[in-house]
Amino acid sequence: MRVLSAENVTKSYGKHLALDNMSFELRKGEIHTILGTNGSGKTTFIKVLATLLTKDSGIVNIGGYDLDTDANIIRRLIGYVGQDTERSAYARLTVRENLIFFGRLTGLSKQEISNQIDKLSTYLDFSEHLNKQFMQLSGGQKQTVVIMRALLHDPEVIYLDEPTKGLDPVISRRVREFIKSYVRDEGKSIILTSHILTEVEDMTDRVSLMRKGTLLKTGTIAELKSNLGAVEFIDIPRADLPPSIQERITALPEVTSTIIREEEDTVSFGITNLYDGMGAVISELKEGNIHTTIQHRQLTLEDLFVQLYVKSDENLEYTLAGGREQ
Ligand SMILES: Nc1ncnc2c1ncn2[C@@H]1O[C@H](COP(=O)(O)OP(=O)(O)OP(=O)(O)O)[C@@H](O)[C@H]1O
Incomplete structure (x- = not known):
């Protein structure tokens, strides 16, 4: 079943055409990786899907809602983990205080927030860090907080833009295992970008290859390989x-x-x-x-x-x- 579709999405930065009739489909329960060379438009596309950038044209439907008319509903259905880790939380607040603050902003009750913090920190093996100030954490630990923040409202569709960039192998593996088990256990659908191809091979159901702002090919890794x-x-x-x-x-x-x-x-x-x-x-x-x-x-x-x-x-x-x- 399809949970997200994009048809002929275009987006320019001034004269530069970053998305050129980009079309894409996400199935329910899949981990779908968007691959492409630097500058091919992956982050721009994900930011459009996350309502963080406005597209110039095209149609996007997420969970049955149109991005142009139902952006507020869509924001509740999606979670976005971007690349700006440092600015995603308050340095002097503890992890728990940050999560409570952002959870309240999205309209969650204290109980809902507390339940989600418990669930996510168990999945991510992060309980021991909840009372540390954000600024005291390592880069990998901060990234883990960013992931928890994005998932507090229990979104159905999750965008992860290079979630393991700069992380050491142990933390990368933990994040990967988390993504895989979370998708399986909770029936979530994920769009992922990564330049670490062994990681993609390990966790992806389907891959879309982007080039110059447009979709080149989509398929399982086995299907794409058999084309070669x-x-x-x-x-x-x-x-x-x-x-x-x-x-x-x-x-x-x-x-x-x-x-x-x-x-x-x-x-x-x-x-x-x-x-x-x-x-x-x-x-x-x-x-x-x-x-x-x-x-x-x-x-x-x-x-x-x-x-x-x-x-x-x-x-x-x-x-x-x-x-x-x-
Ligand atoms: N704010 C901006 N202003 C102008 N041009 C931009 C802006 N953001 C991105 N671009 C340009 O749009 C194109 C697509 O960029 P984007 O960041 O979406 O690519 P990407 O595939 O995510 O790259 P990477 O793999 O390096 O993260 C690039 O040519 C980039 O230089």
Whole structure:
């Protein structure tokens, strides 16, 4: 069942068109990630859906209500976790005082607020910090408070704009586990943005890919991967591979793509069939008298992202940890 739909949404900042006929659908109970390079319009789109920015045109419906005519009702249905953590709470108030203050602002009773604080702090393992001043908390703990604040009124649809940005792996994992279990237990629907693709792969039901303010593709990760030729990769250390041999392997009919993975310092060859692909690559290595290690791995969301974005726009200034396609 559909809980949110956006049709042909446009938004400009002066002359700059940030959303260009963006259309999108969120199903009830799903975690839906919007992926895109820096500046592709993800935050702008989420802020429009959160009633924090006004769109220029298009139709948005959330929970059966129209954004143009029923914004006040919609505000009660949605929760927004943005990127401005520091300014989301009062520095000198304790966590509990902050949550009570913001809860009262949204019209909740003391009892409702207290129940929600108990529930959310248990989910997030945060009870021991409730009586600390906001300014005494670490960055990760502050982000946790921002999440609790956004969920106090128990919204049906939750927007999380890079919720684990800058958090250490332990807190990131806690936030991820919270999001997954909260959605499952409470039947919430989530729109998420993140640049951490392993995280997206771990928790997302569907992904929408945005580019230049518009929707490029939507699907499950498996569906998106199946659109791509390669399903597996053979990785070879760059240092072991002379350019001439790399070129010959790239030209093999069994090899569908070649990606340089800067961080791992490997060349990654995409193949559709493990046995044929591996056999062909090994033959070339033997012929070139190359002694090296080869590693086989499955296609990741990161490979998909690099292929889709770098292929579709040569000028993109986006470097993923995994590198850039040749
Ligand atoms: N307040 C603003 N005034 C002018 N231009 C803006 C403003 N906010 C965003 N933009 C521009 O609109 C475009 C979309 O920005 P937006 O922040 O929505 O992208 P994003 O996909 O969320 O990027 P990121 O991944 O870096 O967070 C960018 O080109 C950005 O420079």
